[in-house]
Amino acid sequence: MAFTSQRPGEPTPPISDAHRGPTGVLEVPQRFLMGPGPANAEPRILNAQSLPLLGHMHPPFLKIMDEVQQGLRYLFQTDSKYTLCASGTGHSGMEMAIANLLEPGEKILVGNNGIWGTRVADMAGRFGAEVVELKTEAGTSFSLDTLTAAVEKEKPAVLFLCQGESSTGVHQTLAGVGDLCRKHNVLLLVDTVCSLGGVPLYADAWKVDAIYSGSQKCLSAPPGAAPLMLNDRALEKVRARKTKVRSYYFDLNLVGDYWGWFNSRSYHHTGMTSMWYAMREALAIVAEQGLESMWERHEAAHKQLWEGLSALGLQPFVEKPEDRLVTVNTIKVPEGIDWAAVSKNAMDKFNVEIAGGLGPTAGKIWRVGLMGYNAKPANVELVLAAFKDGLRQQGWELAAN
Amino acid sequence: MAFTSQRPGEPTPPISDAHRGPTGVLEVPQRFLMGPGPANAEPRILNAQSLPLLGHMHPPFLKIMDEVQQGLRYLFQTDSKYTLCASGTGHSGMEMAIANLLEPGEKILVGNNGIWGTRVADMAGRFGAEVVELKTEAGTSFSLDTLTAAVEKEKPAVLFLCQGESSTGVHQTLAGVGDLCRKHNVLLLVDTVCSLGGVPLYADAWKVDAIYSGSQKCLSAPPGAAPLMLNDRALEKVRARKTKVRSYYFDLNLVGDYWGWFNSRSYHHTGMTSMWYAMREALAIVAEQGLESMWERHEAAHKQLWEGLSALGLQPFVEKPEDRLVTVNTIKVPEGIDWAAVSKNAMDKFNVEIAGGLGPTAGKIWRVGLMGYNAKPANVELVLAAFKDGLRQQGWELAAN
Numbered sequence: 001m002a003f004t005s006q007r008p009g010e011p012t013p014p015i016s017d018a019h020r021g022p023t024g025v026l027e028v029p030q031r032f033l034m035g036p037g038p039a040n041a042e043p044r045i046l047n048a049q050s051l052p053l054l055g056h057m058h059p060p061f062l063k064i065m066d067e068v069q070q071g072l073r074y075l076f077q078t079d080s081k082y083t084l085c086a087s088g089t090g091h092s093g094m095e096m097a098i099a100n101l102l103e104p105g106e107k108i109l110v111g112n113n114g115i116w117g118t119r120v121a122d123m124a125g126r127f128g129a130e131v132v133e134l135k136t137e138a139g140t141s142f143s144l145d146t147l148t149a150a151v152e153k154e155k156p157a158v159l160f161l162c163q164g165e166s167s168t169g170v171h172q173t174l175a176g177v178g179d180l181c182r183k184h185n186v187l188l189l190v191d192t193v194c195s196l197g198g199v200p201l202y203a204d205a206w207k208v209d210a211i212y213s214g215s216q217k218c219l220s221a222p223p224g225a226a227p228l229m230l231n232d233r234a235l236e237k238v239r240a241r242k243t244k245v246r247s248y249y250f251d252l253n254l255v256g257d258y259w260g261w262f263n264s265r266s267y268h269h270t271g272m273t274s275m276w277y278a279m280r281e282a283l284a285i286v287a288e289q290g291l292e293s294m295w296e297r298h299e300a301a302h303k304q305l306w307e308g309l310s311a312l313g314l315q316p317f318v319e320k321p322e323d324r325l326v327t328v329n330t331i332k333v334p335e336g337i338d339w340a341a342v343s344k345n346a347m348d349k350f351n352v353e354i355a356g357g358l359g360p361t362a363g364k365i366w367r368v369g370l371m372g373y374n375a376k377p378a379n380v381e382l383v384l385a386a387f388k389d390g391l392r393q394q395g396w397e398l399a400a401n
Numbered sequence: 402m403a404f405t406s407q408r409p410g411e412p413t414p415p416i417s418d419a420h421r422g423p424t425g426v427l428e429v430p431q432r433f434l435m436g437p438g439p440a441n442a443e444p445r446i447l448n449a450q451s452l453p454l455l456g457h458m459h460p461p462f463l464k465i466m467d468e469v470q471q472g473l474r475y476l477f478q479t480d481s482k483y484t485l486c487a488s489g490t491g492h493s494g495m496e497m498a499i500a501n502l503l504e505p506g507e508k509i510l511v512g513n514n515g516i517w518g519t520r521v522a523d524m525a526g527r528f529g530a531e532v533v534e535l536k537t538e539a540g541t542s543f544s545l546d547t548l549t550a551a552v553e554k555e556k557p558a559v560l561f562l563c564q565g566e567s568s569t570g571v572h573q574t575l576a577g578v579g580d581l582c583r584k585h586n587v588l589l590l591v592d593t594v595c596s597l598g599g600v601p602l603y604a605d606a607w608k609v610d611a612i613y614s615g616s617q618k619c620l621s622a623p624p625g626a627a628p629l630m631l632n633d634r635a636l637e638k639v640r641a642r643k644t645k646v647r648s649y650y651f652d653l654n655l656v657g658d659y660w661g662w663f664n665s666r667s668y669h670h671t672g673m674t675s676m677w678y679a680m681r682e683a684l685a686i687v688a689e690q691g692l693e694s695m696w697e698r699h700e701a702a703h704k705q706l707w708e709g710l711s712a713l714g715l716q717p718f719v720e721k722p723e724d725r726l727v728t729v730n731t732i733k734v735p736e737g738i739d740w741a742a743v744s745k746n747a748m749d750k751f752n753v754e755i756a757g758g759l760g761p762t763a764g765k766i767w768r769v770g771l772m773g774y775n776a777k778p779a780n781v782e783l784v785l786a787a788f789k790d791g792l793r794q795q796g797w798e799l800a801a802n
Contacts, residue, residue: 005601005699005703006601007572007576009545009574009576009577010601011576011603011606015478015692015693016478019471019480021471021475021685022468022472022684022685023685023688025445026452026678027452028461030453031456031459033455037671038456038457038671041453044426046454048427049447049623050447050448050451052441053434053439053440054429054434055432055436060430064427064429067422067423070420070422073419073420074419074420079420087489087490088488089672090670091649092670095649122649125645126647126648128647173409173410174411175408175410200413202412202414205414206411206412216454222673222674223457223673223674224488246528246529246647247496249489269492270490270617270624271624272624273439274442274675274676275625275675277427280423283423284422287422288424299406322408353456358668
């Protein structure tokens with residue numbers, strides 16, 4: 001071989017076909033993703049991903065970024081200018097928030113009642129923060145009294161809470177937490193990956209300083225973009241840092257500039273064209289449906305699910321009704337039942353994903369996600385049919401029917 | 402409002418419609434992306450992104466990940482088991498490589514002849530590495546003699562080179578560099594974002610230890626996945642680290658496990674479903690076309706472009722023919738010509754993107770990308786027509802015609 005693009009002295013042996021492949025057009029099976037996420041995407045959102053690409057600095061693309069920012073303001077219920085999507089999955093939003101809000105040596109108080117607190121603690125430690133974990137039993141949330149005592153004792157720079165803990169199905173109330181944090185000059189950071197769009201959230205009214213989320217849950221988009229919001233207090237902290245953010249990719253002083261937060265609009269990285277088309281479309285659907293209607297729809301699916309599960313004799317893992325998350329539902333595996341066989345049967349026979357536990361709940365529960373495009377009556381009925389069939393196969397005596 | 406999902410004590414004021422929007426189905430204009438990237442995507446690849454989602458741990462999805470890894474082995478011309486895509490744009494591959502290959506205090510020698518060396522130096526500094534920059538004039542590459550002297554003097558842990566410097570249009574030869582690095586126990590890290598698939602690269606034969614790239618250039622996929630490869634030497638370094646990788650999101654000890662590099666295949670983050678469908682499809686197209694055919698096609702487009710540009714009286718920015726990159730072509734702006742007006746006319750009249758310079762070349766050059774789906778005769782003709790028209794408007798006396 002001889003190419004113009006071959007440099008003198010570079011050997012160009014015959015090309016190895018040892019790993020040549022794959023070939024043919026990709027086909028994928030249809031699945032009902034009723035686990036903790038990703039949920040199925042809206043077809044309209046998937047279609048947006050097949051639109052032709054634009055350049056990452058072209059005016060029509062910058063307009064799409066503006067629309068994403070606007071849609072996020074509505075979704076977060078904030079007037080803050082500082083919204084964007086991190087170019088990665090939900091974890092990238094988490095890492096972006098941690099990397100920017102904390103300087104090395106600063107303290108973060110991590111509410112840890114499942115796997116997300118554990119992960120935030122790990123990340124914050126990697127970025128050089130002092131990490132104090134506040135733990136509570138899996139399946140429970142933190143009371144305002146507990147949080148108040150911990151904040152007063154630890155005097156952290158940042159308090160982390162997870163609104164929807166998907167490993168346990170717990171909904172953490174934020175009532176009073178914003179005021180607590182303002183009083184003690186603490187920044188309040190909240191994970192809303194599996195709750196945003198499914199349950200009430202008012203960033204400004206609740207005084208939440210920073211929030212990140214994911215695209216693939218209640219927003220019905222594919223995984224790959226992490227919605228993020230800072231208010232003025234949080235942004236001020238980032239702008240006044242004494243040390244550079246350790247990650248270039250996640251440095252909000254730079255990424256924010258690409259999104260138009262500051263004076264210029266300069267190139268930082270190449271925006272994720274198709275993924276941001278998807279986010280724009282997901283947020284258009286949110287705006288068209290309205291938050292109230294979305295919250296009601298998620299609540300209705302949750303009620304329908306539990307009416308059916310109760311009739312089958314199944315019990316919620318989360319004891320207190322006010323701790324139960326409507327978007328990710330956790331169900332106790334009854335004594336003597338092989339949870340994995342029920343999940344396998346659901347997938348094999350119904351193409352339905354019913355997940356098991358994770359972290360502290362592994363082997364103890366099933367998890368059923370009712371999120372976004374999947375939070376609707378037909379999907380709930382399918383899940384119930386799969387449970388009924390799977391339990392019957394194991395001789396479970398159904399409470400009703 | 403009253404919701405089951407409303408927690409006691411959480412205020413739920415009326416939802417603000419102040420930022421409600423956007424609405425309607427997204428439409429985007431058709432553009433010919435003939436700048437340094439992203440390039441236009443293959444329609445077949447865009448179509449793959451509208452396939453229904455799978456779960457990130459579902460066997461059919463893991464099979465797609467396996468196919469991506471296989472396709473990358475062929476593309477990188479390596480037998481290494483350690484290939485994957487970082488969940489982000491090209492910059493995420495850069496950050497992943499830097500974060501994993503260097504421990505705090507270790508030295509990296511950065512070949513800096515444009516903006517990518519500058520960026521690697523910035524990133525490596527943030528991760529606590531000792532950074533030594535080796536610079537050369539914009540538009541030139543590093544000779545093996547220069548590299549040898551620098552490696553012998555600095556004794557770095559890692560040497561960074563950029564195969565295709567998109568800000569200047571320089572193709573850095575790797576001839577002899579792998580042997581140099583082996584001799585001095587240095588890891589060789591190469592950026593191939595705008596060159597991979599367009600020009601020869603043989604990871605194993607050339608003894609390149611670590612490579613990252615981007616999806617949106619010669620692979621004709623959207624931006625959002627960063628192909629990455631480590632060989633055994635590089636992996637050994639990562640496995641034997643004394644300190645945790647500072648980034649959780651990019652820690653290859655964890656991400657690699659999700660991709661099946663080690664014993665288990667455990668959850669690290671939610672894979673980017675649609676984007677990895679796109680990568681699988683892009684790599685299928687690579688395997689179907691074959692690398693030799695791809696390299697020839699890119700070379701042919703480059704030759705066609707320069708025949709046309711020469712006829713218009715335009716000159717290459719890169720002096721030495723053996724330093725010229727075929728995928729991103731840099732063209733001197735002649736004395737008295739308003740480069741921005743030519744670019745604007747190309748976009749307004751022909752829907753063609755012709756980029757200006759960046760960093761050291763801003764205002765001095767145009768940049769024309771001939772990559773992937775765009776490296777074909779019709780696109781080259783369109784670019785030439787746009788140049789001809791734009792130059793004529795400014796009274797440029799054409800050398801021919």
